[in-house]
Amino acid sequence: MASVSPDDTNPDVYEERFNNIVYSGVIALGVGLGHRVGLFKALTYLPEPETSQSIAEHAGLNERYVREWLFSMAAAKIVFVTDDNKYYIPADCKTKTSKSLYATMMPAIAPLTKDVEKCLRSKDPSSADKIRTVLDIGCGVGKLTASIANYFPDAKVVGIDVDSYAIETAIKLKEDKHLTNVEFYLLGAEYLTEEWEKSFDWIIMFRVFHDLPNPDPCLRESIRVMKDDGVMTVLDNLGHSNPKLNVGNKPLAATLMVSCYMCLPCSLSAPPAAGNGIGWGLENRAAYIRENGLIIHDNELVECIHCSKATL
Known part of the structure; x- marks a missing residue:
């Protein structure tokens, strides 16, 4: 004590x-x-x-x-x-x-506050307790994926990435941490496994979306493998789509310059070369997600948003 x-x-x-x-x-x-x-x-x-x-x-x-x-x-x-x-x-x-x-x-x-009050008064299991399957798209070296697997020991967690070195590193991390509920695959989000249809409670894209050269099939496939009552979390360190609204934001200015070296080249690296990068912006991202049939919950002009299928 x-x-x-x-x-x-x-x-x-x-x-x-x-x-x-x-x-x-x-x-x-x-x-x-x-x-x-x-x-x-x-x-x-x-x-x-x-x-x-x-x-x-x-x-x-x-x-x-x-x-x-x-x-x-x-x-x-x-x-x-x-x-x-x-x-x-x-x-x-x-x-x-x-x-x-x-x-x-x-x-x-x-x-x-009212939502949290409702959760406090509820006797139902929390949303976290209901998470049984998680897909981390663009998992990199697997640090976030491993943390999620550790936090949800009863869940099946899957991490995918197109970088072979990243996946090799992630697999080693899994072995070092003795995690039995996580798997890593060398796989792009454009062609997800057929057997994953409506399999995942929670899909995560952590600083991935703005890097994608072809986001259309990636989002389409993500929606396909998400359960009807599932949630998709998308996090991008974006500013506004209108550059005038970013004036005076020095940290964002630095991030946009990093995008010139990393994010934008990645988004231009293969056909159809969407070329989004950090400059894509929060407003454009929100519009794109809505156009593809997802509902964005709460404030859409923040870095981390939560989406669900419009069928809910």
């Missing part, structure tokens, strides 16, 4: 800590909102302290709501205010506002 100091259980200290967490959680919602609507971007771009009206105009937002948001951020000492009611983030602090992944997630996960 972890050691507990007397201060940890002091009622007054406990109350203060509890309240601080609650207050910070609400403020974090505002931070996430500010990221989503471009207020932090505006405050970072503006070189001098500005009025709420000027900040609202720069971000293209309603001034009264912007002012209320600024009041909250100023009270939390995230945004600072001058004597003449102009708002700013100190120059040396501006780069720090872009690094909080959890803050940007808050508005996205908050609507899921």
Whole structure:
């Protein structure tokens, strides 16, 4: 058992800590909102302290709501205010506002509260308990596949890849970890085994989709081998399809340059040479998946999306 100091259980200290967490959680919602609507971007771009009206105009937002948001951020000492009611983030602090992944997630996960509450109250087995078959497409050296097999010891897990070295490495990893519920095959997703028809509860494409030179048969085959009530998880480190929406995103700029060296050549490596790469973007990916008959659950403009057949 972890050691507990007397201060940890002091009622007054406990109350203060509890309240601080609650207050910070609400403020974090505002931070996430500010990221989503471009207020932090505006405050970072503006070189001098500005009025709420000027900040609202720069971000293209309603001034009264912007002012209320600024009041909250100023009270939390995230945004600072001058004597003449102009708002700013100190120059040396501006780069720090872009690094909080959890803050940007808050508005996205908050609507899921009712769903989580429903799961907590449910006596049915969890979705994880129902997973018996998993297919990892483009498994590479098998690290994710092996982790899934370890996490779901009662499931049959299959990893496929077109790279022989990757599959050899994955098989060695399986042997080293003594995993008996995972198999690796040198196989492309364009021609999956006939016997796999409607066999898999969960299909995974981890940073694979945008690399495919011919995504049409890959997606078609993936849908064929997925159970009618199965789920497909697609993760791509993409930005927006419209380059104007990516302006100022330095990490994405670096990722797009990496795409020039790795992802794009891969997507152009064989006919019909789709040429997607990272520049394909979240919007184009979502449209493509919907056009092929899948339903995207929750927010489609995020790196990791979950899809199911439209028959559900």
